[in-house]
Amino acid sequence: MTIQPDPARPRADAPGDAGHERAELIAQAHQRSESYGLRPYESPDFCPVLQSELKTRIERSQSLFTYALPVMETLHDQIVDTQSMIVLTDADGLILHAMGDDDFLARADKISLRPGSEWSEARRGTNAIGTALAENRATLVHGADHYLEANQFLTCSCMPILDPYGKTVGALDVTGDQRGFHKHTMALVRMSAQMIENQLFGNAFRDMVCIRFHSRAEFLGTLVEGIVSFTPGGRFLSANRSGQFQLGLSNGALQAHTFSSLFGLSMSQLFDAARAAHAGIVPLHLPSGVKVSARVEWKTPAAALSGGTEARHAGAGGATGIPRSLAAGPAPSPGLDELDTGDAQIRTVIGKLRKVIGKDIPVMVLGETGTGKELMARAIHADSGRRAGPFIAVNCASIPENLIESELFGYEEGAFTGARKKGGIGKMLLANGGTLFLDEIGDMPLHLQGRLLRALQERAVSPLGSSKVIHIDVSVVCATNRNLRDLVASGQFREDLYYRLNGLVVRLPALRERSDLDVVAGKLLHQQHGGGAAGADNHAPRISDAVMALFRRYHWPGNIRQLGNLLRTAQLMAEGEAEITEEHLPDDFLDDLREAQAQAPAAAPGVAMAQGMQPTRLAEVEAMAIVATVKAHNGNISAAAKALGISRNTVYRKMEEARGLPQQSG
Structure with a gap:
């Protein structure tokens, strides 16, 4: 479908025009563009950020980036060969990723429509990305609607992406040649953005009670289902866009509600209804009186060692579709006893923790990425007197620096640009009566460390933009894979906060240092194959002796998380067979193992540790193995990190360490 624009009436009558409202939106955007000092005839801004800054910005938006990529790929399949591209930006309009038809990408590059370039209104004038973010609404900017003449060959459809608390975290955009405009493009963008939002929502509340509902049962599991957590x-946490629409209330207004006040049932009645429900469908009534069909999910953490395995969700828990976690009532998180798998170091850590649990002593858990620090924190919570209260986890490294303050302490309406009406509840207040887990605490911005210290000492928080003080009662567990003493010495971490947080410091050993590898691997494999629950297929393949020998020789840079990911793949490859053998293992793992052995021919990493290999040598082997994995994935950091079961940040850091190592000769 091709529509030629009318040059005499470029803005009000552009394709897809919704009338006066849209024309007014474009006119206001042009006024803002002029106020920024831009002129229509100006050349585009060809000053993208440096690659290092782009990398940092991607890392700040890591959750958004992770969940958006597969959605973008699906969307690309739908619009391929249409002279267009798909763009993902952060909340400031900086392009994080783009994909599309090669010839159109080349045209877009001529106006700097590429990763690293900022497309805010202040930089680019009226454009779908900048205007959608400025207006916080889906926006079409077509042809001559663009303020800069250089951009007027484009037609762009953009939708802001909101996090689970209603804050704008980025935008999804489809841009193409304005001659190829199609009215359905915006609908595709809206649906894709909503898919990303629902993924972010599910990730944020994966350990809470989630209710998926719709007035028509056949719409459960689709994009239009409401989700409320x-x-x-029974305390309300958040609702997605569809949930707010069906409930007839904004997230801000819903903060005053509980499950009981919204649905007229207690939580125990809800769990009873879920257990008795046919096909897992629970009938509920909205405040408006409308009857809806609902599925109840409580993805309580399973007794997993990987730090990421969770109980099955609704619809996957057996023939009835009832979650396993509800089949016998709400299941608790695994306690410390369940983490004792025979390793003496782990047993010592558990013994130390038992002596301080319930005594208001903060705990600091140290360890490499993937060693199970969050799972240990959950076990501490489960064995404490706060087990009935919330467990709230905050990853200080994954939240953008400009949002972490509002995430922790909350904010009032109008506290900052883009703040949603009625404000937002901070994680510290959400953790009231329970446990606050501050993961990657070493990455917390220095200017916020003082405020955190004050909140912990005074046991009170003040939301941004508010003068009120709210008293809280939380137990604090922190975790980091960085050396906080070094950070204190270099002025990157406050010494007073350090001593406030490290009441008891425990270190989780790396997987290569543990003596219970066989038990850990067996338990992970058992859990991934169904965990022995009723109705599960318990004929899981065993790990062959030859494969276990390989595992003992490997250095496991991603630790237990990497082992869990590898076993998940190997189990699928060995489906129907009695044993997991070397042929079922991923090629990159085998290549990595060979590369590591080539770097240290005298002794394999696991053996070398037992023989007293120096830590610096072990770090060298680890770093070089990560470099080899990146090379095996053709430089794709995301793919390498996924294969290793570690974060992109860790891959980047280890690669930097590898550059500083002496080169091997021969």
Whole structure:
């Protein structure tokens, strides 16, 4: 479908025009563009950020980036060969990723429409990305709607992406040649953005009670289903766009509600209804009186060692579709006893923790990425007197620096540009009566460390933009894979906060240092094959002795998380067979193992540790193995990190360490 624009009436009558409202939106955007000092005839800004800054910005938006990529790929399949491209930006309009038809990408590059370039209104004038972010609404900018003449060959459809608390975290855009405009493009963009939002929502509340509902049962599991999340005690946490629409209330207004006040049932009645429900469908009534069909999910953490394995969700828990976690009532998180798998170091850590649990002593858990620090924190919570309260996890490294303050302490309406109406509840307040887990605490911005210290000492928080003080009662567990003493010495971490947080410091050993590898691997494999629950297929393949020998020789840079990912793949490859053998292992793992052995021919990493290999040598082997994995994935950091079961940040850091190592000769 091709529509030629009318040059005499470029803005009000552009394709897809919704009338006066849209014309007014474009006119206001042009006024803002002029106020920024831009002129229509100006050349585009060809000053993208440096690659290092782009990398940092991607890392700040890591969750958005992770969940958006597969959605973008699906969307690309739908619009391929249409002279167009798909763009993902952060909340400031900086392009994080783009994909599309090669010839159109080349045209877009001529106006700097590429990763690293900022497309805010202040930089580019009226354009779909900048205007959608400025207006916080889906926006079409077509042809001569663009303020800069250089951009007027484009037609762009953009939708802001909101996080689970209603804050704008980025935008999804489809841009193409304006001659190829199609009215359905915006609908595709809206649906794709909503898919990303629902993924972010599910990730944020994966350990809470989630209710998926719709007035028509056949719409459950689709994009239009409402999702609302509560604590196990019934306190409202958040609702997605569709959930707010069906409930007839904004997230801000819903903060005053509980599950009972919205649906007229107690949480125990909800769990009873879920257990008795046919096909897992629970009938509920909205405040408006409308009857809806609902599925109840409580993805309580399973007794997994990988730090990421969770109980099955609704619809996957057996023939009835009832979640396994509800089949016998709400299941608790695994306690410390369940983490004792025979390693003496782990047993010592557990013994130390038992002596301080419930005594208001903060705990600091140290360890490499993937060693199970969050799972240990959950076990501490499960064995404490706060087990009935919330467990709230905050990853200080994954939240953008400009949002972490509002995430922790909350904010009032109008506290900052883009703040949603009625404000937002901070994670510290959400953790009231329970446990606050601050993961990657070493990455917390220095200017916020003082405020965190004050909140912990005074046991009170003040939301941004508010003068009120709210008293809280939280137990704090922190974790980091960085050396906080070094950070204190270099002025990157406050010494007073350090001593406030490290009441008891425990270190989780790396997988290569543990003596229970066989038990850990067996338990992970068992859990991934169904965990022995009723109705599960318990004929899981065993790990062959030859493969276990390989595992003992490997250095496991991604630790237990990497082992869990590898076993998940190997189990699928060995489906129907009695044993997991070397042929079922991923090629990159085998290549990595060979590369590591080539770098240290005298002794394999696991053996070398037992023989007293120096830590610096072990670090060298680890770093070089990560470099080899990146090379095996043709430089794709995301793919390498996924294969290793570690974060992109860790891959980048280890690669930097590898550059500083002496080169091997021969």
